[in-house]
Amino acid sequence: MQWFTADGYELSRTVFQRALATVYLVAFLSAALQFRALIGTRGMLPVPELLRRTPWRAAPGLFRLHYSDRFFAAVAWTGTALSLALIAGADGHVPLWAAMLLWAVPWVLYLSIVQVGQVWYGFGWESLLLETGFLAVLLGNADTAPPVLVLWLLRWLLFRLEFGAGLIKMRGDACWHRLTCLDFHHETQPMPGPLSWFFHHLPKPVHRAEVAANHVTQLVVPFLLFTPQPVAGAAAGLMVLTQLWLVLSGNFAWLNWLTIVIALSAIDWAPWSGPPPARPAPPLWYEVVVIAATVLVVALSYRPARNLVSRRQVMNRSFDPLHLVNTYGAFGSISRTxxxxxxxxxxxxxxxxxxxxxxxxxxxxxxxxxxxxxxxxxxxxxxxxxxxxxxxxxxxxxxxxxxxxxxxxxxxxxxxxxxxxxxxxxxxxxxxxxxxxxxxxxxxxxxxxxxxxxxxxxxxxxxxxxxxxxxxxxxxxxx
Incomplete structure (x- = not known):
């Protein structure tokens, strides 16, 4: 099927995959270095107690089969090692099926961690990493050009992420309408960064401009992702710039960086990559897997999409136990103190x-x-x-x-x-x-x-x- 692949997006895929592997690395290190005190056997919220009181179907994962602190550490450090291998491009030196397996294993490992993480893992960027990681499994390697369907699913994810965040603001705190939220936010955000003091003391007209630019980026620009290039790539580039501004002004774990990673997949890097290499047609089994997964994601998108247009919109919610398609959003209300x-x-x-x-x-x-x-x-x-x-x-x-x-x-x-x-x-x-x-x-x-x-x-x-x-x-x- 000639329509199945997108020649010219090979560099886009490579940039996306290496950057996503880096986010995986940070996530697994965070788990490995902190779990014993938080959810370990003698931690504040021990995993064994959670497993005893919840059913398998509520949170499936490896730890339903066995849990010990040593096994959790092995899972986290294995994920760390696989992330390093993917950063180094190991998926490009193995057959297509093996490359997909290399991406599937860290997804399963991190899903298992999130399923037992309780309140410590109740953040939207956990589900965002899992949803992005699932799509990365389907992107393939140098044996085939990137599948068009998966590239569109990544844009659909980016659209929901940004548009959902914009809508929750417009439906939430009135300061977003008055363009005054950043009079408070740089000071009251969860964890200010080294530049937050300086951002807080910017002139109020600059704060108004920040909020207005944020509204445009989250409520207008996402629709441009579904237009032809170079417009779609320019829209993604604007999102990258906005996220870098947020990186400078605060500490939001890997939320901003992962948003940048997803946006990079929508940029057409063909002018910098040269002509695509000649390849045989993708194997039939691969086409079947990608099409079936696309149908699944589209079907699971119904409830998140309905949530977007609902007056009772919720943010950072998973509608399936595997976190395949989720809703996102942040700061629907802003603390004044x-x-x-x-x-x-x-x-x-x-x-x-x-x-x-x-x-x-x-x-x-x-x-x-x-x-x-x-x-x-x-x-x-x-x-x-x-x-x-x-x-x-x-x-x-x-x-x-x-x-x-x-x-x-x-x-x-x-x-x-x-x-x-x-x-x-x-x-x-x-x-x-x-x-x-x-x-x-x-x-x-x-x-x-x-x-x-x-x-x-x-x-x-x-x-x-x-x-x-x-x-x-x-x-x-x-x-």
Whole structure:
């Protein structure tokens, strides 16, 4: 079938595949280095407990067959090794069926991790990586030109990702209509980066222009993806530029980078790649697999597409247990104030008015007002992200904050590795407490005179002082 392949998109496929393998690498490293404290057998939300209370069909994966921390580590490090092999182009040196298998294995491995990740893996970019990874399995290698159907499915994914994010904003916070959301967002986003302070202090007309440009990129430009080249490629290029702006202004794990990866597949790289090589027709079995998978994705797209046009649109939702076709979106509402949960401990056995408390330092989330925000994305600091949600509402921390504090009181080594600073290197504290502070960026004069990037003000207690044994009750506001 001559229509089946798209000659001239070989370089587009290569760029896409190498970039996607890099995102896979970051995702597997994040899993390998953090899982023991989060979901390990002795973690805050142990996988074995999840497996006992949920059925197979709710979250199928390898860990339904067997779970141990050693097996999870093997899965994560195997995914890391395969990602490195794919970055190096190993899929181009094997037959077509083997190349598809090389892409299928990391998809299965990461799907298995997400299925047991619980709240730590409840982010939209997890499903986005899985949906993108599934389509990558079908793209083939140098044995055949890229299939047209898969290239269109990638554009359909990019359309849903961007258009869904645009719609959720227009249906959500009124500040998106007034073009004022970025008066707050750079300061209140989950994890500011090293340039966020500077973005926050841009003139307000620049903030208005940022929001307006975002609306155009998310609500108008996505439709151009379905037009002929070079218009479709130009539309994808505008999305890449927008995402790079977001990369500079914050830390959103691999969301922005993966969006860029998908957009790269819609750019026509033929002028830089030379004439396509002569190849035999794709094997019949490959055509059948790609067509069948396309039919499946189109059928599964019904509910996500209906969600796009619904007045009750939801974001970051999976409608099938394999995360094959999902809905996306971010920041339908914007926080006006930044609240942070500050965790402190003391080694004094009896608490009194003069008790000295020492603050635990987190790697990414704001803590010490004098510490400049750091760049961590595309690496995902899962605990730091969930601490941001906990500050918004104690309900977000109901399942894990008590176990987190318990592990601090035990001096748990795996938990302490998630932190930047442990104020008790010689032994665990006697008591731990948590308090909520309001954080605000300082102005340029304050930064010059005090060296502080933030000013903070006490708001309320989050969890009163607790000692061993820790009562594993949900944290909340205290009278």
């Amino acid at each position: 930044r609240l942070e949960v500050v965790v402190e401990g003391t080694d004094e056995p009896v608490i009194h008015e003069g008790t000295r408390w020492h603050e635990y330092g987190f790697r990414g989330k704001p803590g010490d007002p004098r510490r400049m925000p750091r760049q961590f994305a595309p690496y995902h600091l899962r605990l730091d992200w969930m601490m941001w949600f906990a500050a918004l509402s104690p309900a977000y921390a109901r399942s894990w904050f008590g176990p987190f504090v318990e592990r601090l009181l035990r001096g748990d080594r795996d938990t302490l590795r998630l932190l930047r600073h442990n104020p008790f290197p010689d032994g665990p504290p006697a008591h731990v407490r948590a308090r909520v502070f309001r954080y605000e960026f300082t102005d340029p004069h304050e930064l010059r005179t005090t060296g502080q990037w933030w000013r903070r003000t006490y708001v309320r207690d989050f969890m009163p002082p607790v000692a061993r044994p820790v009562p594993l009750r949900p944290p909340g506001r205290q009278p």
